[in-house]
Amino acid sequence: MEVVQIQRNLVDYTKSLFMEGFLDGQFLQLQQLQDESNPDFVAEVVSLFFDDSQKLLNELTIALDQPIVDFKKVDAHVHQLKGSSSSIGAQKVKNACIAFRNFCEVQNIEGCLTCLQQVKLEYYLAKNKFETLFRLEQQIVASGGSIPMIEMGF
């Protein structure tokens, strides 16, 4: 496939991620931080996010499975997940965490369990999307192309 076509795919794909709410402006912030001294910064941070989040999700599953649920602990985990997803611009994951925290506050187990499922779903979706994004970028670079600069206009 021609580089130009892959570049076009990347642009379209990225646009769709913003339009569908998977990504928000914070992701752009992350990209601002990437430079020649740290060319893989975004990919590294996103990768770390998914590793850390997996652990948090495991902790949450265990915590909600206890005979007596420690909602403070659950809330702390969700708060952390909310914070880190927010930092990388993973909007849907962040929003799922916000809903989750509301149920923690009123100590509603059923609500929490449902939210946990939702967060897990959003986590896997986001992971998938990011992987596709980075794969497209790698393909472009491997073909000797440059990641396209797209303008933001209104």
Next chain:
Amino acid sequence: MCKKLVQMMQGNVWISTNSLGFAQSMTLLLRFQIQSYIQRTMYAHGTSGEQSNSYSRFRGLRVLLADDDDINRIVTKKMLEKLGCEVTAVSTGFECLSAISHAENSFRVVVLDLHMPEIDGFEVATRIRKFRSRNWPLIIALTASAEDHVRERCLQIGMNAVLQKPVLLQGMAAELQRVLHRTGDGV
């Protein structure tokens, strides 16, 4: 739709200087700064110069960053480094206090996450303000909360600024500028 635009603008206003004047268009376009291996060598001598010039006043500024979340800590650290700061990052309140109490470290600014386990940012800041009577480091709090009482409590304890998370590069730059200027360190 508008919400998404606002969110996207939030992180991106400064980038749109190159806008080709698509003001009338309802098309939403996005801009990235990821550079290819080929372009990287071209950028080696500072095309990011436009930014680095305006951020040079922070060059060498010694900052201590305390945040228990790995992701947030890495992102905030990179942000501060992008602004030219020399950053030491720790992940607990105790490490933060320990780092400050070592005489050879003289941090000008402490960037402090308020919500850390074991010992939170409020407590850390209170203790900092107690034991350092000279060379008060400036303290910038980071919080996800938008509530006024949080801000008030921070200022009462003696912190110098409160930044809401997620932090933006321009936001951090603006707060650093503000707190340094107030103490007469502004260049």
